[in-house]
Amino acid sequence: MNPRQSNCIRVLLVDDHPFLRQGVALSLHSAADIQVCGEAPDSATAIRLEEELQPDVVLTDLTLPDKSGLELIHILHERRPEVKILVLSMHEEDIYAERCLRAGAKGYLMKSKAPELLVAAVREVAAGRIYVSGNLAQRLLQILTQPATAESDRPDGLKELSAREFEVFELIGRGKTAKEIAHMLGISSKTVDVHRGRIREKLNIQTNPDLIHHAVRWVQAHEGGGAIGPQ
DSSP states (O other): OOHHHHSSEEEEEEOSOHHHHHHHHHHHHTSTTEEEEEEESSHHHHHHHHHHHOOSEEEEOSOOSSSOHHHHHHHHHHHOTTSEEEEEESSOHHHHHHHHHHHTOSEEEEGGGHHHHHHHHHHHHHTTOOBOOHHHHHHHHHHHHSOOOOGGGOSOGGGGSOHHHHHHHHHHHTTOOHHHHHHHHTOOHHHHHHHHHHHHHHHTOOSHHHHHHHHHHHHHHHTTTSOOOOO
16 A cells, blocks of 8 residues: 555545546645545535445535535534535635534635645644634634624524524525425424424514525525525
């Protein structure tokens, strides 16, 4: 066996774009202590390969064609809590990073920052440490050290949503029907309706069409104006 393979950080890449996976793999292979042991284009493949390969780190996007990255984090964390999960995403860390960490991820890195920070982030997560940007670390410390924020002071009503409610809201914004959401999240259509009702109540939205309009506008504003794959 190649010595490089016997005693290095083994990484499973999860992203539905092959060119991006290739670029990330090249960046990681530049480090002598990191090896890409597998690649997955979707959550189903990632779950299978994680079980087969037992990687040290799963490096995953949040936008996947079957389940969402947040759902994948939940599944992998429940199946093998010791696996270290690092999120590499285009999505704003202010919206997603805290949710990812609560779901079981150990780090969050924006794709725009990836070239210069990716190797360091993988090493930090593999060592059992949390990796986030300096700005996010400061914000999380403030949350821990300050009294609970009054509801009227919260900058984004979505912070009131549970992880599952946020996921349903996000999928609504991507144009998914209740049946499609139920299939993607592994729940019933009735449960989707329950979540949708709670979302409307928490966001003070009166009707389902208004909810759809709000969700679509939010996704477009936060994710570059395009509907993308799917918490």
